Amino acid sequence: MDVNTAPGRPILVVDDERNIRKALELLFRASGYSVIEAEDGEAALRQVEELGPRLVLLDVEMPRLDGFETLRRLRRDSEVPVILLTVRNEDEDKDRGLQLGADDYITKPFRTEEVLLRAKAVLRRTERFLPGAGMIRVDDRLQFHPDRQYLTVGGQQVSLRPTECRLLQTLINANGAVLSNQQLLELVWGPGYDESQVRVYINYLRNKIEADSSNPQYIINVRGQGYFFENPGAAVA
DSSP states (O other), X not given: OOTTTOSSSOEEXXXXXXXXXXXXXXXXXXXXXXXXXXXXXXXXXXXXXXXOOSEEEEESOOXXXXXXXXXXXXHHHOOXXXXXXXXXXXXXXXXHHHXXXXXXXXXXXXXXXXXXXXXXXXXXXXXXXXXXOOOEEOSSSEEEETXXXXXXXXXXXXXXXXXXXXXXXXXXXXXXXOBOHHHHIIIIIOSSOOTHHHHHHHHHHHHHHOSSTTSOSSEEEETTTEEEESSOOOOBO
């Protein structure tokens, strides 16, 4: 069975406009997904805590608690994949959403078919690496647990966002080969994304992994070529 349409946890649609919620609900239900709704950020946070959706479609422009603040609060406790929906098309808004932990960003007005395709792509990326992945011991200081989406760094547990987890595993799986920004975009995000996302998430990982993120020892940049992971050949438990 396709992982994207397998029964199980629902998709949460969050928008203060009922017609948008219903249009997306009909779209996803017709494609075999279970769907739940929330009309504001506070209701969305409750739904995530109580029902544990596999994906959240989150409108940015909502009264009381907008999408950015909802996402910020959500990321305190949850790594559920999030796609932001917004009429805003400025780069700084997209960057803000990514920095808060969004997995994708779709501008309104949109074609519902595009939302479905982008949602499937996010689900493929976020669920691809998780089943059966063992602990990867990089060295005495650093261990990576892709199945649980966390690191052990100097004996301390450090959680990873889904995109961070995918990016790190992609770099490790390359076995020391340099991957360009474009290759990383295709492998981790899929088509249609800006290279700035690679830089943003490389910085996130360095801040979590490196003893000194300004002098990285694990995630190395080769100027004009891309990035590689130093010493990835550790044993998989």
